[in-house]
Amino acid sequence: MASNGNGPEIIEFLPDLTTKKKKGVHRPIYAEVFTKEVNQGDAVKVIHLMVNPFSGKKRGEKIAKQAKQVFEQQSIEVNMHLSTFSGELIELAAGLTTNETDVVAVVGGDGSLSEVITGLMQVKSQCRVGLIPAGTGNSMANDLKIKDTDEAISRIIAGNYQLLDLAKVDMVAGLPGNENGELIRYSANLVTWGLGVDSTIKAEGMRWMGPMRYDVGILMAIMANNRRHATLTLDGHPIEDDFTLFLIQNSQTGGSLLPLAPGASLDDGMMDIGILKKMKRGQILKAFGQLKKEGRHVFHPMVDYHRFKTLEISTPKPTAINVDGENIGSTPLKMQVMPGALKIIR
Numbered sequence: 001m002a003s004n005g006n007g008p009e010i011i012e013f014l015p016d017l018t019t020k021k022k023k024g025v026h027r028p029i030y031a032e033v034f035t036k037e038v039n040q041g042d043a044v045k046v047i048h049l050m051v052n053p054f055s056g057k058k059r060g061e062k063i064a065k066q067a068k069q070v071f072e073q074q075s076i077e078v079n080m081h082l083s084t085f086s087g088e089l090i091e092l093a094a095g096l097t098t099n100e101t102d103v104v105a106v107v108g109g110d111g112s113l114s115e116v117i118t119g120l121m122q123v124k125s126q127c128r129v130g131l132i133p134a135g136t137g138n139s140m141a142n143d144l145k146i147k148d149t150d151e152a153i154s155r156i157i158a159g160n161y162q163l164l165d166l167a168k169v170d171m172v173a174g175l176p177g178n179e180n181g182e183l184i185r186y187s188a189n190l191v192t193w194g195l196g197v198d199s200t201i202k203a204e205g206m207r208w209m210g211p212m213r214y215d216v217g218i219l220m221a222i223m224a225n226n227r228r229h230a231t232l233t234l235d236g237h238p239i240e241d242d243f244t245l246f247l248i249q250n251s252q253t254g255g256s257l258l259p260l261a262p263g264a265s266l267d268d269g270m271m272d273i274g275i276l277k278k279m280k281r282g283q284i285l286k287a288f289g290q291l292k293k294e295g296r297h298v299f300h301p302m303v304d305y306h307r308f309k310t311l312e313i314s315t316p317k318p319t320a321i322n323v324d325g326e327n328i329g330s331t332p333l334k335m336q337v338m339p340g341a342l343k344i345i346r
Contacts, residue, residue: 008234011263011272011305013298022293023286030262030295033143033252034162038346041128041159042101047071049080050089050116052108052134057210060134063149064107067132070153083112086326093119102127103345105156109135110189114324117166117342121186130156130345136210136256137325140189143251143266144346155345163340164188164266165250169321171329175201176318179330185323188342190254191335192322193313194228194245195221195276195284200255200322214256222284228319230331233312234273242278248311248335249273252295254325259295263305269339270307277302311335 015026049068053061061082068078081092093104093116104120104127106113113131120129132152133141146152166186173183192200195218203217231240247254249261249272264272276287279302291297298305311334313321318330 007239008237008306008308011307013263013305015299019294023290023296025290025296025299027294027296028262028298030252031265033145033265034267034346035265036162036267038160038162039343041161041345044076044101044103044157044159046077046079046099046102047156048096048098048102048104049078050093050104050106050108050112051080051082052089052112053082055108055112055135057136060107063132063134066149067105067107067153071157074157076157087115089115090119090122093117094122096120096125098125098127100126103130103156103159104128105130105132107132107134109133109137110139110325111135113140113188114185114326117188118184118186121166121341126343128159128161128343128345132156137254139251139253139255139257139325142253142257144344160346161343162267162346164342164344165269165271166338166341167191167250167271168336168338169323169329169333170335171321171333172318172331173329175320175327176330179318183329185328186338186341187250187323187335189249189251189324190260190322191248191333192246192254193230193248193319193331193333194243195226196245196247197320197322197327198224198226200325201320201327204327212256214258218288222281222288225281225284228315230313230315230319232275234306234308235310239275244276244279244284246313247274247276258291260291262295262298263307266344267340269337270309271311271335271337273306273308273311274298275304275306277304309337
């Protein structure tokens with residue numbers, strides 16, 4: 001670690017010298033996704049299946065029915081809940097009656113998982129949470145190394161878990177121009193501000209392209225290269241400047257499985273942030289080229305990398321916030337890391 005004067009500590013990465021140089025640098029040495037051991041779980045008797053039927057090109061319901069059949073073959077009681085609109089999984093999860101030995105299994109992507117976790121946190125549920133990936137991004141499934149539906153189902157039946165950090169995110173509800181009160185979400189994956197949100201807003205209109213839409217959206221946002229002024233406060237240390245992007249991560253991957261935070265661990269009690277300072281288009285293109293090459297952007301001279309327990313973002317005018325893949329809020333924003341707040345099936 002290094003320090004930039006009176007500001008927050010800067011995390012310095014070591015290069016993996018066994019890798020070939022790409023974009024001028026080696027691959028960084030990645031952190032362990034989990035730093036603690038797996039916990040032995042109780043036998044699973046009841047599963048609450050929380051389904052986003054629209055996820056992954058409307059494959060969610062089909063995958064859920066497949067999982068339900070397998071669970072019932074193992075004499076596990078299954079209660080299936082299908083969402084009909086964005087945000088409904090929060091209400092459905094908050095309305096569950098659960099025992100600590102139950103498992104709430106999410107069939108969907110990162111946004112569906114975020115909704116279910118938010119609902120469970122609202123009612124302080126202590127049950128285990130499993131993930132059956134059915135989205136287009138599936139960043140959390142990637143970090144959990146869930147390869148396919150069958151493996152996800154097997155892990156849920158086994159019932160073993162690890163404690164996962166969350167972040168409580170307080171922000172303005174709605175995107176700029178459509179603000180509507182306050183909003184609290186609990187993030188397991190990522191929070192993004194700046195060019196990254198601009199790109200996902202553009203990508204929303206290109207869902208027919210699948211994961212490729214993220215690349216196209218990023219390129220469009222880079223070419224626009226809007227000015228973004230903000231005050232970022234990490235653990236009480238304010239940094240005011242023009243910025244390109246904040247990559248605020250609990251997991252290592254995001255978007256179309258981009259390696260955004262090579263230093264992130266899901267259970268280290270902190271979240272990571274990559275700060276892309278104000279850059280010219282050519283510098284941004286180089287940084288994103290390095291990012292796509294196994295997270296080499298952490299070596300870019302205009303990128304600072306930190307870890308934090310509290311974070312705030314304030315801006316002269318409301319600017320958009322993306323939480324776990326969903327464009328749902330605006331600044332000002334406050335975050336508080338909650339160590340080991342969730343039992344995630346592993």
